[in-house]
Amino acid sequence: xxxxxxxxxxxxxxxxxxxxxxxxxxxxxxxxxxxxxxxxxxxxxxxxxxxxxxxxxxxxxxxxxxxxxxxxxxxxxxxxxxxxxxxxxxxxxxxxxxxxxxxxxxxxxxxxxxxxxxxxxxxxxxxxxxxxxxxxxxxxxxxxxxxxxxxxxxxxxxxxxxxxxxxxxxxxxxxxxxxxxxxxxxxxxxxxxxxxxxxxxxxxxxxxxxxxxxxxxxxxxxxxxxxxxxxxxxxxxxxxxxxxxxxxxxxxxxxxxxxxxxxxxxxxxxxxxxxxxxxxxxxxxxxxxxxxxxxxxxxxxxxxxxxxxxxxxxxxxxxxxxxxxxxxxxxxxxxxxxxxxxxxxxxxxxxxxxxxxxxxxxxxxxxxxxxxxxxxxxxxxxxxxxxxxxxxxxxxxxxxxxxxxxxxxxxxxxxxxxxxxxxxxxxxxxxxxxxxxxxxxxxxxxxxxxxxxxxxxxxxxxxxxxxxxxxxxxxxxxxxxxxxxxxxxxxxxxxxxxx
Amino acid sequence: xxxxxxxxxxxxxxxxxxxxxxxxxxxxxxxxxxxxxxxxxxxxxxxxxxxxxxxxxxxxxxxxxxxxxxxxxxxxxxxxxxxxxxxxxxxxxxxxx
Numbered sequence: 182x183x184x185x186x187x188x189x190x191x192x193x194x195x196x197x198x199x200x201x202x203x204x205x206x207x208x209x210x211x212x213x214x215x216x217x218x219x220x221x222x223x224x225x226x227x228x229x230x231x232x233x234x235x236x237x238x239x240x241x242x243x244x245x246x247x248x249x250x251x252x253x254x255x256x257x258x259x260x261x262x263x264x265x266x267x268x269x270x271x272x273x274x275x276x277x278x279x280x281x282x283x284x285x286x287x288x289x290x291x292x293x294x295x296x297x298x299x300x301x302x303x304x305x306x307x308x309x310x311x312x313x314x315x316x317x318x319x320x321x322x323x324x325x326x327x328x329x330x331x332x333x334x335x336x337x338x339x340x341x342x343x344x345x346x347x348x349x350x351x352x353x354x355x356x357x358x359x360x361x362x363x364x365x366x367x368x369x370x371x372x373x374x375x376x377x378x379x380x381x382x383x384x385x386x387x388x389x390x391x392x393x394x395x396x397x398x399x400x401x402x403x404x405x406x407x408x409x410x411x412x413x414x415x416x417x418x419x420x421x422x423x424x425x426x427x428x429x430x431x432x433x434x435x436x437x438x439x440x441x442x443x444x445x446x447x448x449x450x451x452x453x454x455x456x457x458x459x460x461x462x463x464x465x466x467x468x469x470x471x472x473x474x475x476x477x478x479x480x481x482x483x484x485x486x487x488x489x490x491x492x493x494x495x496x497x498x499x500x501x502x503x504x505x506x507x508x509x510x511x512x513x514x515x516x517x518x519x520x521x522x523x524x525x526x527x528x529x530x531x532x533x534x535x536x537x538x539x540x541x542x543x544x545x546x547x548x549x550x551x552x553x554x555x556x557x558x559x560x561x562x563x564x565x566x567x568x569x570x571x572x573x574x575x576x577x578x579x580x581x582x583x584x585x586x587x588x589x590x591x592x593x594x595x596x597x598x599x600x601x602x603x604x605x606x607x608x609x610x611x612x613x614x615x616x617x618x619x620x621x622x623x624x625x626x627x628x629x630x631x632x633x634x635x636x637x638x639x640x641x642x643x644x645x646x647x648x649x650x651x652x653x654x655x656x657x658x659x660x661x662x663x664x665x666x667x668x669x670x671x672x673x674x675x676x677x678x679x680x
Numbered sequence: 681x682x683x684x685x686x687x688x689x690x691x692x693x694x695x696x697x698x699x700x701x702x703x704x705x706x707x708x709x710x711x712x713x714x715x716x717x718x719x720x721x722x723x724x725x726x727x728x729x730x731x732x733x734x735x736x737x738x739x740x741x742x743x744x745x746x747x748x749x750x751x752x753x754x755x756x757x758x759x760x761x762x763x764x765x766x767x768x769x770x771x772x773x774x775x776x777x
Contacts, residue, residue: 186763186764187762187763188762188763231758231759231760231761232759232760233761233762234746234749234761238744241746241747242746242749242750245747245750249750383688383753386753387688387690387718387719387753387754390690390691390718391716391717391718391719393718394691394717395717395718402691402718403691406690406691406718406719406753407690407750407753409690409753409754410690410749410750410751410752410753413753413754413755414749417759420758467716467717468716480684481684481754481756484683484684484756484757484770485756485757485770487772488757488758488770488771488772
């Protein structure tokens with residue numbers, strides 16, 4: 182029997198809007214959830230996804246994906262591949278598992294909200310499949326990490342991280358809560374599918390797969406790129422939403438996109454930047470973080486945003502400038518505060534690695550070299566206490582990351598500037614004028630206490646490093662340390678310089 | 681490549697066959713392939729199509745267009761899917777094939 186083409190019947194099941202007889206539209210789609218704003222309610226009838234799939238097709242494809250990924254996992258389970266992986270690379274995987282496994286769960290909440298409050302039946306259907314996708318991503322990430330827990334307890338943070346108040350998780354949770362939970366679903370469709378998933382997850386889940394495969398982590402490369410095949414589909418909820426918003430309220434579209442592009446970029450700078458430029462073994466780096474950003478974000482992604490009529494963000498020049506600096510400063514901070522993280526940061530500053538960094542980032546030595554020189558000197562003198570933190574760095578009130586943004590000064594030196602703002606008699610601190618502007622506009626929905634504010638408020642007891650580690654859920658068996666046990670510093674010992 | 685559009689394929693056995701199908705479906709343009717190991721960019725400026733007919737020719741009659749999703753980790757441009765073909769394009773270029 183010849184089957185009907187999908188186009189001949191799909192609207193019957195995807196276009197399920199009807200006129201309500203017993204309830205007001207506002208009661209079914211309340212403004213605070215659905216968020217049409219100044220866009221006429223009827224305008225959402227034009228919402229149409231370009232990427233169409235039926236539920237039977239969805240189930241068939243997802244089954245194939247799962248079968249394929251778990252077949253590779255089963256085959257490698259009996260091999261020694263994991264034991265042979267570089268310790269620096271493993272930290273990329275451990276940081277990823279902890280930071281993203283349950284982000285997928287938060288993503289599911291955003292999808293479910295769109296599945297309920299989206300203003301078009303086709304949108305709601307697409308979001309249902311998006312929610313199922315995110316459940317898959319959380320489960321597959323936890324399953325893959327769980328295999329390694331008996332070998333290394335840091336993998337247990339795939340499940341544990343989001344149950345803690347670890348500083349890195351506060352930053353990630355603040356971003357994802359802001360994307361999926363605080364906003365109405367029109368803004369969610371811009372923030373989650375269009376900005377987070379169409380843009381930055383490509384970097385972490387496809388770009389990173391290139392480094393993973395080169396580093397021999399076939400399992401991880403296979404898992405993350407499989408996850409992104411789901412994202413490539415359900416991220417298409419963003420396109421039709423931005424088209425309608427650009428037609429009726431372009432200022433809102435631009436602001437929501439600009440705001441979340443910046444905030445998402447900050448978190449990926451600390452998650453993906455060090456992984457690509459420091460943790461991945463030098464011989465296996467396919468490109469630098471900046472080059473991956475140029476490929477995925479500056480070229481591919483910005484071209485798409487431009488095609489929807491969006492302009493470059495107001496801080497675009499600053500964003501490009503920060504690609505040379507921000508993740509290097511954040512890496513320096515993560516390595517210095519290594520007992521506070523659930524992975525082992527690879528310093529990545531051997532002579533060969535520094536040469537590579539200077540080739541990729543012409544100002545690296547000038548901006549960061551002397552700090553690593555001091556750290557290396559202290560390691561080689563056995564003064565390890567000088568390489569460890571005694572307190573917290575200042576944390577940005579918007580992005581929740583350490584304030585370490587490079588700003589140029591007349592003498593060419595790196596200056597960390599604090600961008601302050603007083604509100605209701607209280608001073609807040611920001612890493613940049615962009616984070617300060619976002620906070621000024623959105624502080625009611627985005628504000629969350631920083632780790633420093635928690636310390637000063639007495640939430641952390643005792644108010645010292647052991648107290649902070651306890652507050653952050655870090656136990657001695659998972660506290661981070663240098664990936665290579667500081668062996669890299671030996672080549673800088675006196676007498677070795679000429680070699 | 682200016683205004684590149686097209687799929688980014690993850691590592692799988694079918695990559696070469698999909699590239700051949702794309703070349704068949706876009707005879708008037710040059711299909712550029714960028715291989716980064718774990719992923720392969722297949723791209724053309726402004727417009728690209730992939731049809732069910734070409735996929736069947738290279739991957740067998742049981743392969744359906746929607747199954748491409750399992751291999752496509754990302755794509756450049758805007759996408760439109762139907763039972764017969766997938767199109768990637770940028771509206772700004774005005775190209776319609």
